[in-house]
Amino acid sequence: MHYLAFWQSALVLAAVPLVQWLWLRRSFGVSGRYTALVDELRSPRSAEDEPEMNEAELIAAMRAATAEAFGESVLEAPAAPDPAAPVVLRAADPAYMHWLFFGGIAAGGLVSALARGNWTPTFGLHSELFARMFGASPVLGPLVLVGGGVLVGFGTRMAGGCTSGHGLCGVSQFQRGSLLATLAFFGTGVVTSFALRGLL
Amino acid sequence: MASQDCPHMGTCPMYPVIKLSGSLKVWQTRYCQAAYAECARHKLSVAGQRVPQTLMPNGAYLKLARASSAE
Numbered sequence: 001m002h003y004l005a006f007w008q009s010a011l012v013l014a015a016v017p018l019v020q021w022l023w024l025r026r027s028f029g030v031s032g033r034y035t036a037l038v039d040e041l042r043s044p045r046s047a048e049d050e051p052e053m054n055e056a057e058l059i060a061a062m063r064a065a066t067a068e069a070f071g072e073s074v075l076e077a078p079a080a081p082d083p084a085a086p087v088v089l090r091a092a093d094p095a096y097m098h099w100l101f102f103g104g105i106a107a108g109g110l111v112s113a114l115a116r117g118n119w120t121p122t123f124g125l126h127s128e129l130f131a132r133m134f135g136a137s138p139v140l141g142p143l144v145l146v147g148g149g150v151l152v153g154f155g156t157r158m159a160g161g162c163t164s165g166h167g168l169c170g171v172s173q174f175q176r177g178s179l180l181a182t183l184a185f186f187g188t189g190v191v192t193s194f195a196l197r198g199l200l
Numbered sequence: 201m202a203s204q205d206c207p208h209m210g211t212c213p214m215y216p217v218i219k220l221s222g223s224l225k226v227w228q229t230r231y232c233q234a235a236y237a238e239c240a241r242h243k244l245s246v247a248g249q250r251v252p253q254t255l256m257p258n259g260a261y262l263k264l265a266r267a268s269s270a271e
């Protein structure tokens with residue numbers, strides 16, 4: 001299999017949180033999007049519930065909430081508000097944006113696989129190890145993948161993010177929790193992979 | 201490493217806002233870097249529930265005081 005050179009992947013991966021932050025002022029997270037989609041399907045929210053605020057409005061609202069909770073004495077002098085400041089707290093995206101996001105991921109994966117020229121549909125992963133462990137069964141392979149997905153969902157909910165949220169955005173902000181989460185899931189992946197290769 | 205850091209710091213949309221302004225640091229020191237298990241956002245998140253964008257760590261909601269643009 002042909003992979004991109006490490007620096008090519010690194011540039012693309014570094015661009016993802018940067019563009020996301022500069023453009024949308026948000027962290028990028030696949031599991032966060034998924035959670036938001038599920039939330040949106042369970043109970044759609046209205047714009048009144050979660051208004052958009054620009055930076056000045058947001059800081060003013062947060063200062064008021066801070067004074068209410070801890071008293072005026074904890075507040076420093078206010079910074080001069082900038083009326084042209086960008087929106088930093090946005091109303092939640094509508095459900096179609098989440099579908100678009102996941103459609104984009106699926107389409108990107110498909111385009112990449114087709115561009116390689118040797119892609120064929122499968123019930124498992126295009127992996128020798130996976131085939132050796134679970135065969136080419138149209139039942140077992142998908143069941144294992146769905147089971148893995150459920151475990152990933154559980155873990156990302158517990159850790160508050162996944163490889164993209166913690167691994168890309170959190171680590172790029174030097175968040176210790178994200179560093180720890182990334183070490184945990186990549187480390188576990190590496191150890192599991194070596195263990196399986198050793199056993200099989 | 202401070203063991204009291206909230207594991208959601210890297211992904212919580214409220215955290216960068218709290219960090220943005222010195223006068224809001226009190227939330228960071230009380231919740232994000234200490235009693236994060238008591239944070240209303242953290243509690244909802246680990247319970248698998250929607251976390252409203254305007255929910256503060258103490259359970260209060262932000263109130264938008266917007267001047268009318270017609271004036």
Ligand code: SF4
Pocket residue numbers: 206207208209212213214215231232233235236239240241242257
């Ligand atoms: S303590 Fe609450 S506000 Fe702070 S990062 Fe964690 S979830 Fe967000």
